[in-house]
Structure formats: C-alpha cells, structure tokens
Amino acid sequence: MRRWTFRRGLILAILGLSFMACTTTTIPVGPVVPGSTPTPCTVHCPPPARAPVTGHPFQNKRFTLRYYDPFTVVKHDDNSVVLGYVNQDTGNTFEVTFVGEDVPSGTSAQQLLTAAEKNLDTSQLSGVQDLGPIYGAEVGYVAGAGDIIAGTEDLPNAPSSPVVLELMASTHGGTGILFLAASTINPNTRNPGALIRAANSHYDLFVNSVAW
Amino acid sequence: MHCDHCGRETPPGHHCAYCGADLTAQTHHDPRDRRHVYAANPHEHVYHPGIVSTFFPHLSPPRTHQVRWLLLGGTIVIFLLALARFVPVAIVLAALFVPILYLIYFYDVQIYENEPLRILAGSFVLGGALGAGLSLVSYRSTVGLSLPGFGPSPQAILQVGVWLPLLGQVLMLVGPVLLFLTRRRFDHVLDGLAFGVASGLGFAAAQSIVYSWLLIVGPFQQQGAGTSWALPAIRTTILVPLVDAATTGLVCAALWLRRDPQPPRRALGWLASLPVALLVAALGQVVPNLGSTLWGGQIVDLLWYGGTLLVLLLIVRHVLHVGLVEKARALGHEATLTCPHCGHEVPDVPFCPHCGLAMHATPKRGRRAAATSAGKEQG
Ligand SMILES: [Zn+2]
Numbered sequence A: 001m002r003r004w005t006f007r008r009g010l011i012l013a014i015l016g017l018s019f020m021a022c023t024t025t026t027i028p029v030g031p032v033v034p035g036s037t038p039t040p041c042t043v044h045c046p047p048p049a050r051a052p053v054t055g056h057p058f059q060n061k062r063f064t065l066r067y068y069d070p071f072t073v074v075k076h077d078d079n080s081v082v083l084g085y086v087n088q089d090t091g092n093t094f095e096v097t098f099v100g101e102d103v104p105s106g107t108s109a110q111q112l113l114t115a116a117e118k119n120l121d122t123s124q125l126s127g128v129q130d131l132g133p134i135y136g137a138e139v140g141y142v143a144g145a146g147d148i149i150a151g152t153e154d155l156p157n158a159p160s161s162p163v164v165l166e167l168m169a170s171t172h173g174g175t176g177i178l179f180l181a182a183s184t185i186n187p188n189t190r191n192p193g194a195l196i197r198a199a200n201s202h203y204d205l206f207v208n209s210v211a212w
Numbered sequence B: 001m002h003c004d005h006c007g008r009e010t011p012p013g014h015h016c017a018y019c020g021a022d023l024t025a026q027t028h029h030d031p032r033d034r035r036h037v038y039a040a041n042p043h044e045h046v047y048h049p050g051i052v053s054t055f056f057p058h059l060s061p062p063r064t065h066q067v068r069w070l071l072l073g074g075t076i077v078i079f080l081l082a083l084a085r086f087v088p089v090a091i092v093l094a095a096l097f098v099p100i101l102y103l104i105y106f107y108d109v110q111i112y113e114n115e116p117l118r119i120l121a122g123s124f125v126l127g128g129a130l131g132a133g134l135s136l137v138s139y140r141s142t143v144g145l146s147l148p149g150f151g152p153s154p155q156a157i158l159q160v161g162v163w164l165p166l167l168g169q170v171l172m173l174v175g176p177v178l179l180f181l182t183r184r185r186f187d188h189v190l191d192g193l194a195f196g197v198a199s200g201l202g203f204a205a206a207q208s209i210v211y212s213w214l215l216i217v218g219p220f221q222q223q224g225a226g227t228s229w230a231l232p233a234i235r236t237t238i239l240v241p242l243v244d245a246a247t248t249g250l251v252c253a254a255l256w257l258r259r260d261p262q263p264p265r266r267a268l269g270w271l272a273s274l275p276v277a278l279l280v281a282a283l284g285q286v287v288p289n290l291g292s293t294l295w296g297g298q299i300v301d302l303l304w305y306g307g308t309l310l311v312l313l314l315i316v317r318h319v320l321h322v323g324l325v326e327k328a329r330a331l332g333h334e335a336t337l338t339c340p341h342c343g344h345e346v347p348d349v350p351f352c353p354h355c356g357l358a359m360h361a362t363p364k365r366g367r368r369a370a371a372t373s374a375g376k377e378q379g
C-alpha cells in the first residue's frame, strides 16, 4: 500500500515537472499594454500625441546614423550595424541592418540592390516571393532603389511564420549603403499588417538620419 | 533435433526454437547472432534500413508490404500537394500521416492488450499534449531567431539546435516512463518500443501543427516556388516524426529490456544499455537540429534528418534484435500459432523453427485467439 502511494506521488511529480519544464521555457512576457491616456477631452479631440522616442547616435568608419527606442545595437563593425527589437507583447522580431561598402564609380542604386538580393540567404525560407519595389526608396535623403521580399521561416520541424524583408540601396560617390529590414509576424497578433507599418515609421527615422 | 548452442532438443527446422540460433549456418559468424535473419522480420538483415519492420515490428509480411506502399504513396501525395502549394492541406496531412498510420497499427496488433484508452493516453496523447505545450510556449522566442541576412545568432543556435530538442526528448519520455511505473505487465522490449514510438509521434505531430499554425489557417494556396514547400513537407511527413519516434523508442526499448524478467542468455552489449540509449537519443535530437541551424538549406536539412534517421534506425534494429534473441521466451499461449512469416504451425516456443521469427513479434491479437482456442480445447 505504501509502495503504491509512493509510486503515485512519483507519477504526479513527473507530470508536474514536465508541465513546469514547458512553462519555464516561456520568455518573459512584456509589460501589459498601458490603458488609454486619461484626457478631459471627449468629443472632437485632437489626434493623440505620438509617444516621444529617444534617439541615440551611432557612428562607425562608414556612416553615422541615429536609432530610436525600442531598437538597440545588436552588433556592429567598421562597415555595418545591426539594430534589433523584439516586441515582447506580440513576439514579433524586427532587425535592421545598414551595410556600407565601396562600389565602383557609376554603380547605380539598382545595381547595388540587385547584387544584395542575389547574396541574400533565403535558403531557410519557404514560398519566397517578390512583393515589388519600394517607391521613393532613399537612404539619408539620397534617392535609391528598394524592394520587398516575403517568405515563410522554415523552422527545423516545419515551415512556420512569415518573414518580410525590405531592402533599400543608395550610392553616393564611391560608397554604397544598403538597408535591410527583416521582421516576423506572430500568429497571436490580431492585425499583423499594422505592426509592419508601425515599424516602418521607425525605419523612416533611421533611414533619414544616415550620413556618409 | 539437438541444438549445439543451447543444448536443448528443438523441433526440426532451420532455427533452434529456443535460442533462435541458425542451425544451418555455414558462415564463420556466430550462428547465435544470426545478423542476416532479423528477429522481427526474418526476410531482412538486422542492418537493413527498413522503416516498417523497425517501427511496426508486429506486422505480418503482407501487412508490412501494405504499410510500406502506404508510406511511400502518402509521402508522394503530400509532396505533390505541397509542390502545388496547397500548403494548409499538405501540412496537416504531413503532421498527421505517420501518427495515424501508427495508431491503426496500434489497434490492428492490439499492443495495448485490454486497456486501449489508458495506454494511448499515456503514450500518444500525453506526448502530443507535451509537444503542443512546449511548442506554444517556445514559439515566440523561436520564430525570427534565424532571420536571413544575419546568420543565426548564438542564442538561436543554442535554443533551436540544443536545448529545445533536448527538452523535447525529455518530455517525449514522460508518458512512457509513467506507463513503465504503472503498467508492470507490459514487460517486453517491443512494448517499450511501441510506447516510445507512439509518444514521439504524438509529440512531433503536435509540434508541427503548432509551429505551422499560421500557415494552416492561412491561404489555401501559397505563393513562391513549389519546391520550397515540397522539400520541408518531406521532412515534416516522414523524417522529423520518425527521428522523434526512433530516439524515444530506443530509450524505451533499453528501459523495457531492464524490466523484462527473462535473464538474457548472453550479455546484451553496450549499445542496448540505458545510458548509451540516452546518449544516442540526445545526439539523435541535437545533431539534425543543430546541423540544420548551423549549415541549413532545404535540401541540406533533408540530409541532416535523413542521415540521422538512418543511423538511429540501424541502432534501434540492433537493440530490438539483441533483445528479441537474447531475452527470448515463449508467449505462454500453450497452443499453436501460424507463423505469419512462413505459414508453418508453431508450438508455444520463442522462435519459429522454420524461419527464425521471434514469436513475440507477432500481433497480440493472434496470440489471444490462440490462447482462447487452446482454452476451449482443454475445456
Ligand atoms: Zn538452441
């Protein structure tokens, strides 16, 4: 009888531990979305003020730029910087890369973009498709060329979630700057498209601040 | 007829009915090893990479044949559906195809004896529930870790390649270990294998469905190159489920070999020991996941998973063969059974004397029928 009880305890312990193992792998879920700002206005109100974003300067041998919260520098070297942001509420990951490189004089932005797209490693993506050019593409107010590519991230056991890649390139003298933004969309998100657009406004701030 | 290997009198035939030794062997190999006569399917060599005779060892030759064609046909259909970019249908079929085939087998050969629901709950359902749980909570931190253009970060490599697969392996073993603790009468190596395989398949199916949820509820036909959907479909249909089934089945086979009260005739060997099985299972999980994270690509991934599956398959067959031969015992039905492999009538002995089949690798359904008819005759 005692042995039976011990065994039952052991089974409960194993079950409990395995479910605990499941839950402890959760990445900390971010802060709760704040409620609406208290305001005395009820009708015909002005548009809500945009939350102030703090800019931080970044500089390497090729270029300078400003990046904005909540992005942080993931890694950088003399020619490039990777900025990243994981939205803890939605799980969406955003990565922005700027790469500077020497280009033969006369290289057009479109040529630089095409070369960059050829080098892009999309071997872990399913259903890659070109969503078309980015009209008005520019880096640091230097007009360039841009393209949007979409696909599905292929995790080790199954194709999983969408990935959107936005590329822009500009050339100026003997230097070219390449901008690559990559983001994922989480199925828990009610309106994934809105997040991409929200991120784009961040991207604009970054892209406009580049100087080289 | 006298067997020189175990010293017992055995019915005339090619094999000793008690130790399974090959009595007609002319080779210089030890006839007791009988590597050319796999104990669960005498028509195959032990190291023949047969998926059906490894994971479905109770099947008779006609059924083995049917399941082999079903596996091939099903995989081709899913491949073609994915190639035509009917992604939601392809993914759901890919995730469920092998598990459903296995459940049919589970029922067909009555592995569960008289408690189908509890045994299924303890293996397949619990494996699936834990697979879904782990995938749901790890999903957010897993997607986007290897965004293209940057290469995988060290964090992504560790998470996707090492600790998630290892944690998954531990969770796949939970159900079978519970059955090990609570169902002592299931004491045969093939019982352990079946519980492990069922748990692994449930886990893999749930994981694939959770990870692909957005695609399953997405457009009926996706865009892009068909092959970029079809190649992962092969992985999801056959390779990932069978790797999970093999690692978990291997550990369970080693565990149940310890449970089996029959003393082994000879040492089972290091490969059939529990620590080695655990190590092989851990490597079997980490190698393809880590490999495809570090040096991935849709074709390369197939090689990682396919290569790992091949090695695991041979190790599982080795362990099953050694277990079936060295721990062979009579079934205890005290009647005669028709050997499903050669058609001869076989008394209640460990091996078919004619083809060398370990009689434990026959459907439990058949044994019960034999036991019932024997009971009637005696009564
Ligand atoms: Zn013998």
Ligand SMILES: [Zn+2]
Residues within 6 Å of the ligand: B339, B340, B341, B342, B343, B344, B352, B353, B354, B355, B356, B357
């Ligand atoms: Zn036979």
